[in-house]
Amino acid sequence: MSGMQFGVFTVGDVTTDPTTGRTPSEAERIKATVRIALKAEEIGLDVFATGEHHNPPFVPSSPTTLLGYIAARTERLILSTSTTLITTNDPVKIAEDFSVLQHLSDGRVDLMLGRGNTGPVYPWFGQDIRAAVPLTVEHYTLLRRLWREEVVDWEGEYRTPLHGFTLAPRPLNGIAPFVWHGSIRTPEIAELAAHFGDGFFANHIFWPPSHTRRLVQLYRQRFEHYGHGSADQAIVGLGGQVFMRRNSQDAVREFRPYFDHAPVYGNGPPLEEFTAQTPLTVGSPQEVIDRTLSFREYAGDYQRQLFLIDHAGLPVKTVLEQLDLLGEEVVPVLRKEFQIGRPDHVPDPPTHESLVAGQQR
Amino acid sequence: MTALVVVSGGIRESSSTRLLADQIEAAVRVELARANSPAATSVIELRPLGRAVMDAMLSGLVSTDLAAAFQLLAEADGLIAVTPAFNASFSGLFKSFFDVLPEEALSGMPVLIAATGGTERHSLVLEHALRPMFSYLHAVVSPTGVYAATTDFGSQAGLTDRISKAASDFSRLLQACGPRKRRDVFAEEVGEMTRLLASTEQGNAYGPSDPAG
Numbered sequence: 001m002s003g004m005q006f007g008v009f010t011v012g013d014v015t016t017d018p019t020t021g022r023t024p025s026e027a028e029r030i031k032a033t034v035r036i037a038l039k040a041e042e043i044g045l046d047v048f049a050t051g052e053h054h055n056p057p058f059v060p061s062s063p064t065t066l067l068g069y070i071a072a073r074t075e076r077l078i079l080s081t082s083t084t085l086i087t088t089n090d091p092v093k094i095a096e097d098f099s100v101l102q103h104l105s106d107g108r109v110d111l112m113l114g115r116g117n118t119g120p121v122y123p124w125f126g127q128d129i130r131a132a133v134p135l136t137v138e139h140y141t142l143l144r145r146l147w148r149e150e151v152v153d154w155e156g157e158y159r160t161p162l163h164g165f166t167l168a169p170r171p172l173n174g175i176a177p178f179v180w181h182g183s184i185r186t187p188e189i190a191e192l193a194a195h196f197g198d199g200f201f202a203n204h205i206f207w208p209p210s211h212t213r214r215l216v217q218l219y220r221q222r223f224e225h226y227g228h229g230s231a232d233q234a235i236v237g238l239g240g241q242v243f244m245r246r247n248s249q250d251a252v253r254e255f256r257p258y259f260d261h262a263p264v265y266g267n268g269p270p271l272e273e274f275t276a277q278t279p280l281t282v283g284s285p286q287e288v289i290d291r292t293l294s295f296r297e298y299a300g301d302y303q304r305q306l307f308l309i310d311h312a313g314l315p316v317k318t319v320l321e322q323l324d325l326l327g328e329e330v331v332p333v334l335r336k337e338f339q340i341g342r343p344d345h346v347p348d349p350p351t352h353e354s355l356v357a358g359q360q361r
Numbered sequence: 362m363t364a365l366v367v368v369s370g371g372i373r374e375s376s377s378t379r380l381l382a383d384q385i386e387a388a389v390r391v392e393l394a395r396a397n398s399p400a401a402t403s404v405i406e407l408r409p410l411g412r413a414v415m416d417a418m419l420s421g422l423v424s425t426d427l428a429a430a431f432q433l434l435a436e437a438d439g440l441i442a443v444t445p446a447f448n449a450s451f452s453g454l455f456k457s458f459f460d461v462l463p464e465e466a467l468s469g470m471p472v473l474i475a476a477t478g479g480t481e482r483h484s485l486v487l488e489h490a491l492r493p494m495f496s497y498l499h500a501v502v503s504p505t506g507v508y509a510a511t512t513d514f515g516s517q518a519g520l521t522d523r524i525s526k527a528a529s530d531f532s533r534l535l536q537a538c539g540p541r542k543r544r545d546v547f548a549e550e551v552g553e554m555t556r557l558l559a560s561t562e563q564g565n566a567y568g569p570s571d572p573a574g
Binding site for chain 2: 133134137138141186187188190191192195206207208214218222264265267268269273274277278
């Protein structure tokens with residue numbers, strides 16, 4: 001695979017369909033998520049990423065269980081997260097879970113780390129939200145060592161010390177899964193990603209482009225500062241949010257009740273204002289193509305584009321229709337258009353194969 | 362030049378809250394001119410921002426107009442904040458505006474607090490509602506606030522004197538504080554992470570992690 005990666009990311013919310021009043025069961029939502037992932041592979045997308053939550057109305061509390069199941073039923077799809085909580089998960093458990101997933105999926109796995117913003121999750125897992133930033137740094141530096149060093153001796157503030165610890169299984173081919181750092185708002189995360197030369201994923205979907213531009217610019221500058229390559233070689237991913245019908249007016253009419261009642265922005269600004277100010281695009285496939293191509297104007301040539309398509313109570317049938325449109329009409333054009341004018345020195349998104357090849361070089 | 366911002370939480374047109382705000386602003390300007398420190402004032406009326414304030418609270422999305430108001434405050438040297446007294450406190454809109462204002466926006470900001478109400482029996486709203494909120498936001502609240510009841514607008518003498526006294530105190534506070542240091546929370550957060558990463562690597566007795574990967 002070369003050029004950009006395209007995929008979908010899911011929050012994993014169980015939300016009542018406002019047009020029918022029907023609420024799916026947790027089992028239905030989990031099975032629907034699997035259908036969405038399988039469909040993503042079928043229509044030629046590259047990535048499926050799941051969120052992680054530890055409270056209702058969300059179902060994905062155990063991402064690698066879900067991704068392991070999807071891995072067994074796919075051949076090509078890269079399995080990822082959006083995000084894996086680096087604060088409240090034990091880094092040792094993250095290392096173990098993703099090592100096993102790497103072996104099961106033959107390397108088709110990377111992960112996106114985030115802090116999580118649901119207050120009570122921290123104390124439920126024995127952590128303190130006020131220490132979220134230093135906790136992130138400590139846990140992540142330990143996670144890196146677990147994947148890279150045979151025997152780890154470690155002591156820190158927030159976890160029991162490790163002496164003579166060896167991660168089992170070792171990462172596939174001795175190569176750690178590629179790590180993205182996801183950020184909605186905070187520049188600290190851009191700095192963290194730049195420091196280690198990891199990927200930076202701007203959630204993008206709740207904010208005006210000016211905000212995303214600033215975060216991505218910061219990440220690119222700091223990536224260069226830390227000596228990982230030039231600013232335009234930094235590894236950038238963006239979120240996006242779309243709802244499509246062949247006819248633009250049909251898309252708006254059908255999506256409006258879902259927008260108006262959506263848990264995140266429902267009962268807030270009207271759809272028109274939200275689409276004007278954020279990347280949310282409700283319209284025809286061509287409108288989605290045009291809007292998505294415009295992201296490059298402020299994010300530069302980037303590596304990964306993930307779309308959110310399955311939230312706010314949309315029925316799975318509708319979501320699968322969205323995937324059909326993405327696969328048939330949108331992504332093939334985006335692949336071609338994003339390649340135009342893309343400098344040769346802009347790297348492809350890192351994959352297990354490319355990281356193994358890079359090590360052998 | 363001292364950059365002043367007036368935040369007026371009046372609901373009606375014309376509002377006695379705005380009337381009080383304008384009188385205070387004029388008095389402060391006179392005091393500052395007397396001290397050879399001319400002022401430029403911008404006014405933020407909250408009523409036209411009402412929907413945007415609520416949208417920002419519910420969805421986090423800040424409209425262009427609201428962002429412009431935030432920017433005015435970020436660049437201000439002093440704030441005159443005036444609210445109607447509702448149910449023994451500031452109005453919900455007034456509080457909501459400061460609830461969605463970015464963190465640290467009022468840090469170190471000299472603030473003159475003022476309120477209007479139907480009767481003078483509500484005057485302690487200044488001390489029990491406004492002052493604690495602005496203190497919590499790390500503003501420097503001027504010791505003298507202004508409360509105006511409806512009847513005050515019929516007997517100007519007392520109110521005018523109270524406004525002059527508050528303006529004089531606020532003017533001295535503004536001069537003592539000088540131009541406000543603009544805070545760049547974005548850069549501060551990056552700097553904090555840079556230091557944290559550096560100290561984590563230095564302090565790791567069991568060998569540094571490998572930044573080159």
